[in-house]
Amino acid sequence: MNYKTKLTGMVVYPNDPEYPQARMNWNPFTNTFPIVFVFAQNTEDVANAVKWARENDVPLRMRSGRHALAKDFSQTDGGIVIDTSHMRNFTVDKVNGIAEVQAGIRVGQLVRALAKEGIMAPFGDSSTVGIGGISTGGGITAIQRTAGLISDNILAATIVDACGEILQVNKDENPDLLWALRGGGGGNFGIITSYTFTIRPAPYQVGIYEVVWPWNQSEEVIDEWQRWSPSVDERLGTILEVNSKINGLLRSRGIYLGPKAELEELITPLTDVGSPIKVFIDEVTLLEAIEFWEPDEPLFDTQYSTWSSSWVEQTIPEEGIKAIINFLEKADGSESNFFFLNSGGAMNRVSPEDTAFFWRNTKYYIEWDASWTEECDAQKNINLVNQTRIQLQPFITGSYVNVPDLNIKNYGQEYYGDNFARLRKVKEKYDPENFFNFVQSIPPYHNCCHRDDN
Numbered sequence: 198m199n200y201k202t203k204l205t206g207m208v209v210y211p212n213d214p215e216y217p218q219a220r221m222n223w224n225p226f227t228n229t230f231p232i233v234f235v236f237a238q239n240t241e242d243v244a245n246a247v248k249w250a251r252e253n254d255v256p257l258r259m260r261s262g263r264h265a266l267a268k269d270f271s272q273t274d275g276g277i278v279i280d281t282s283h284m285r286n287f288t289v290d291k292v293n294g295i296a297e298v299q300a301g302i303r304v305g306q307l308v309r310a311l312a313k314e315g316i317m318a319p320f321g322d323s324s325t326v327g328i329g330g331i332s333t334g335g336g337i338t339a340i341q342r343t344a345g346l347i348s349d350n351i352l353a354a355t356i357v358d359a360c361g362e363i364l365q366v367n368k369d370e371n372p373d374l375l376w377a378l379r380g381g382g383g384g385n386f387g388i389i390t391s392y393t394f395t396i397r398p399a400p401y402q403v404g405i406y407e408v409v410w411p412w413n414q415s416e417e418v419i420d421e422w423q424r425w426s427p428s429v430d431e432r433l434g435t436i437l438e439v440n441s442k443i444n445g446l447l448r449s450r451g452i453y454l455g456p457k458a459e460l461e462e463l464i465t466p467l468t469d470v471g472s473p474i475k476v477f478i479d480e481v482t483l484l485e486a487i488e489f490w491e492p493d494e495p496l497f498d499t500q501y502s503t504w505s506s507s508w509v510e511q512t513i514p515e516e517g518i519k520a521i522i523n524f525l526e527k528a529d530g531s532e533s534n535f536f537f538l539n540s541g542g543a544m545n546r547v548s549p550e551d552t553a554f555f556w557r558n559t560k561y562y563i564e565w566d567a568s569w570t571e572e573c574d575a576q577k578n579i580n581l582v583n584q585t586r587i588q589l590q591p592f593i594t595g596s597y598v599n600v601p602d603l604n605i606k607n608y609g610q611e612y613y614g615d616n617f618a619r620l621r622k623v624k625e626k627y628d629p630e631n632f633f634n635f636v637q638s639i640p641p642y643h644n645c646c647h648r649d650d651n
């Protein structure tokens with residue numbers, strides 16, 4: 198090792214007692230054996246770690262909330278992991294409607310703190326996800342139809358580049374990089390240590406609902422939900438969750454940025470379908486809505502899982518819904534699931550080329566995952582997820598970079614659509630040697646390696 202630059206911050210090596218915990222991620226399927234973790238306390242620690250990795254030719258990954266869903270994104274065998282999770286401060290400027298947020302904070306801590314101050318921001322629906330990773334990939338949430346994606350709300354960032362230099366990114370300084378950070382995905386351009394986001398006042402009260410049906414009504418509920426949800430009042434964000442048949446959950450939930458009486462009316466098409474076993478509607482504060490919405494989510498999951506995701510621009514026909522049901526019947530992990538979230542509204546009013554996030558003409562988002570507990574069951578579940586993607590392919594468009602699928606070969610097009618070429622040019626400018634390089638990273642424009650010619 199070359200000791201020209203010293204690692205600073207909290208440094209954890211394999212023989213240290215903190216190492217076993219340091220290498221744990223939300224999805225245990227993504228855990229590997231890095232040679233060192235740097236828990237940065239400030240931006241200089243990040244810069245030193247980048248320089249050290251270059252001098253010693255060690256592969257580098259960056260990490261914040263540990264919720265990467267696929268292998269090799271935020272941790273790699275034999276590499277250095279620069280982890281920003283100790284950097285969790287934030288400040289709020291209500292007068293100018295902005296918040297400056299360090300990258301290591303988690304969604305739950307941030308949205309709750311903001312809600313207590315009467316502020317609403319689209320920081321996601323799962324409390325333990327890291328702001329560091331979710332924000333640059335897009336960041337989809339139940340209030341995206343009103344407030345846009347998280348990435349639409351990024352005004353500025355501080356980032357450590359591939360040379361270990363600290364860059365300010367905003368509309369005046371490095372504006373091409375700002376464009377890329379609004380949807381270009383984590384890990385590609387540098388380590389972000391803080392973001393500046395737009396914030397907006399929260400409504401005093403919001404409507405919430407939950408409807409549960411018997412699982413065997415999944416087909417008709419999916420069909421009704423997909424016809425109703427894209428065109429319902431855009432203040433209503435709604436999800437549909439259909440778990441594996443052995444789990445048996447079939448549920449829709451939503452947040453309406455308006456009064457309960459209106460919400461009751463709006464969800465009638467949904468409560469009229471099948472025979473719901475639970476219909477719950479209420480009017481609460483935003484903070485209470487966040488508590489209601491938050492899934493029962495641990496910091497680390499006990500089950501392995503593999504994922505795929507996509508966008509839906511046209512209603513999925515019966516054949517596609519049957520493929521979804523087939524997946525849920527075959528998936529034998531209790532957490533295996535199909536998840537739907539309506540889009541439209543503010544999210545679709547941004548042009549595809551205005552930010553790096555391309556998918557702006559969608560009716561809704563879908564993701565599906567297969568979970569398992571015995572390591573030997575991995576391939577079977579990967580195949581099931583992949584087979585379902587092949588069956589759904591005629592009815593879906595692209596994929597969500599924050600819910601990546603390593604089976605997607607032309608990932609550049611699938612994650613970034615027509616913005617991929619421009620993202621490669623930004624990469625060429627800020628990381629021409631492709632130092633920030635991982636399994637599905639954005640290659641520099643000149644770099645014609647086998648995996649990036651799409």
Ligand SMILES: Cc1cc2nc3c(=O)[nH]c(=O)nc-3n(C[C@H](O)[C@H](O)[C@H](O)COP(=O)(O)OP(=O)(O)OC[C@H]3O[C@@H](n4cnc5c(N)ncnc54)[C@H](O)[C@@H]3O)c2cc1C
Nearest residue numbers: 261262263264265271322323327329330336337383384389
């Ligand atoms: C339980 C669960 C719930 C989820 N819910 C949502 C949701 O509601 N909405 C949604 O949009 N997504 C959701 N996701 C997906 C989530 O957006 C991605 O997994 C996201 O990448 C996680 O970010 P992280 O910081 O927690 O993860 P990490 O594993 O720390 O990082 C994930 C990726 O981001 C990069 N990255 C991390 N930190 C930085 C940084 N400081 N600078 C630059 N790059 C960085 C990493 O290199 C890696 O590529 C969910 C995921 C899980 C597991």
